[in-house]
Amino acid sequence: MPPLKEDYMKKFFEKPKWNESLWFYIMISPWIVGFLSFTLGPMIYSIYLSLSKWDLFQPPQYIGLKNYIKLFTMDDIFWKALYNTFYYAIISVPLHLIIATGIAYMLNKKMKGMRIYRTAFYLPSLVPVVASSMLFVWIFAPDTGILNQFLAFFGIDGPAWLLDAAWVKFSLVIMSLWGVGGGIVLLLAGMRGVPDELYEASEIDGAGKRQQFFRITLPMLTPVLFFNLIMGIIGGLQTFAQVYIMTSGGPNNASLMVVPYLYDHAFNFYNMGYGSALAWALFAIIMILTLLVFRSSSMWVYYESEVKS
């Protein structure tokens, strides 16, 4: 007698592997449905748009690679925006990692009231960008802002920050450090995950605090640093809100970045096709950078007790 249908079904679902992947798909389905219906379609369509001229009203006109050619050969503002974006990312991302690691290291000490400190350092990350932008407009005020008042205390005549083409990008970098709390939380969790026996063993071998930090803590943290680095690069290259709110890219595009620039073209100048081309150019740049960082990771990221020669 052949086995009943139900038995098949039972066996099928009891297979532990299938069971797990089934749950995986059930759990992830809201995102997949959203991605397929709301994100993927428009993304693919925007490839077509980037090859056409579209003012949002009349039907898109296919123009081949013209947008990209204009972008890379004629549009000096794009290059300026790209330079600014890189300037911002190259300074702010490593600075974030260093400062976040330093603060996380200190917050990892056993001390009374540590929870209060941890909360205090994380809190600024919860402030919405719009609110902190308004706040920093005040902080960066040329004469009355607390930053320049602080510098004046040491006899330094601070620049006009947001109004000064030479300083506006660095102002945005300073402001970005306000959100360092997100990185701290991850790094702190990473530090707490380092097994105590490693420290104990090293102590017996006579390692000092400094050696422990550089030989144990830091290598063990590399997966978290790697994650922060990737997210930092992507986030930094996509900076939008601060620029849009605080400077609108000024003075004379000194703080213009790629995303605000593509927003201008797509939604203010009615050049949806050109805006799409800008978006895809940025996508390609981010993709290449991320791949490079991923490639390099085999050289400096240590998983578990991996040893590299």
Added chain:
Amino acid sequence: MKKSIGLFILFLLVMGLIGTGVIDAETTELKMTIYGSKNDIAIYEERIVLAEEMYPDIDVELIYIPGEYAQKVKTMIAGGQAPDIIMLGEDVHAYSSKGQIIRLDEYIKEYNVDLQERFADSVVAQYSYRGGLYAMPDRSGAMIVYYNKDMFDKAGVDYPDKDWTWDDLVEAGQKLTIREGDEVVQWGFAAGDWWPWWLSFIYQNGGEILNENDQPVVNTPEVIEALQFYNDLVYKYRIAPSLEDFANIGDPGPDPLFAQGKVAFQITGFWNVGSLKNVPELNWDIAPLWGNKKNATVSFGSGLGITKDSKNQEAAFRILEFLTSFEGQLPIVENRQDVPANLELQASDEFVNADWAAGRDINMDVFKESADIILTPPLHPQWNEIMKIFGDNLSEVFMNKRSVEDAVKEIQSRLEFTLF
């Protein structure tokens, strides 16, 4: 007896059904998008109710879009959900040039609207494109001079008027600027980097930014001289705050400074009348803008256009015609909202003698007087792009870090590149 009552009720029911059916078939439904503040919505609603009373067969649904207005309207149009009537500002010709709103000239003829009698020519010109009118002017107030009478009296300076020249402006500004050491306690004048300010000065000097063929004409002596003078007000004559001075007080713009009694005179729109009601102790009045080679000012307002995709364009026009008539605009005045575009209403008692400033007697004729000095800014389809090019390059001039000549040269070449 009972039976006949039953029949009568049945008759009523049937009639009722037919009746509603008939009305449903004939009611035209229109959608109209508007922007503005919460106060504004109520006033539009009031006007729509009046319009519907006039045309019971038309039903207008107001769609209020509080933020990112242009983007949302464009999305509605691109998504095949175009409203019938749209409220428009400076970007009117982004729509007209692409045929998204229709020319109103035929309807204007058909309904015997006398444009010249109803609106100021300069305002009609703003909403016209290639010889056709694309939006009915709805609200339209010129930028005017607000001045603090007490400060002028104290300094012994004559009040500003239409006959003021740039020299008078500087002279008054210098007498009205009070410094204590390095600190300015009272500014004579205040403006900033917003386009209506510097554009007015360009036109006052006989300059313009695009000629009638839409070619950029920025690199001219008139424009350079005007921008230089405008910047000199801050850095040479030192009668107006710089961008840095503004940043030091949190970038409020000139309006609050005037309200706080820190500025003797400024240029701003009608809306400031409403704001100044909150400072009854301030003794102020208004005047039309001065000139150099001629007087010129910018008008701020909105128009109403009909979309190409509207299925009821004629009904929509009837609504627009009513909304821009004397009766249709009356609520704008009654609610102290704005300057109506309708000239008859602008000249009427309702407008001129309304208690605009909470008991303060202000010279409301200024708006009518300003009507013929309103400049027609080139509301080119690429207006936003043009303004960004100006903003980018002037930002350094206004920080006194770049010469006007240099900036103007770059603006000219960038405009030539962008517009062709």
